Amino acid sequence: GAGVSQSPSNKVTEKGKDVELRCDPISGHTALYWYRQSLGQGLEFLIYFQGNSAPDKSGLPSDRFSAERTGGSVSTLTIQRTQQEDSAVYLCASSLVGQSNQPQHFGDGTRLSIL
């Protein structure tokens, strides 16, 4: 596709449930990033994938959060036993390669609401 695609666009779930968020990066982009943006907060880095290298998980807030990237393309972010503080917009971005000078392009995000 032309841009980063994320699904679902909105997700409402009950506290304690598990959720899966999907990201399909721009075709040809080898680097993929997950961020989240909470109400009134800046964008917060979660995890970064580059090709087949081990991901940088340094931004994951707890062990309830995990992510995988299959086949070097699509990524899934999983949040287990969701809490109300997990409510946020989860944004995926991709860049051509994983270098600090590479612009990152964002998808439209998944708005997650925990009841």
Added chain:
Amino acid sequence: QKEVEQNSGPLSVPEGAIASLNCTYSDRGSQSFFWYRQYSGKSPELIMFIYSNGDKEDGRFTAQLNKASQYVSLLIRDSQPSDSATYLCAVSRGGRRALTFGSGTRLQVQP
């Protein structure tokens, strides 16, 4: 001290004026600097990026970088009401691929 600081605004300018958005950063190892525009309810959209000291111009937008002062700015000439949005400053350093974002400056362009 936040790693990337921006005045939250709102910054209000009349249509046709120059809007000046500022950003300071604390990590002297920062190497790449990005400006994103975010409309309410939308995702961030890349506007400009700059790596070297000095000015970089693209249409109505000019990014300015001063690494000695740890300061980066975005100028928007001939501001339009459609420029009204939140502008996010983002910074990265060589050893870390993730971007560190400021909290954004809300710009309002008055018709």
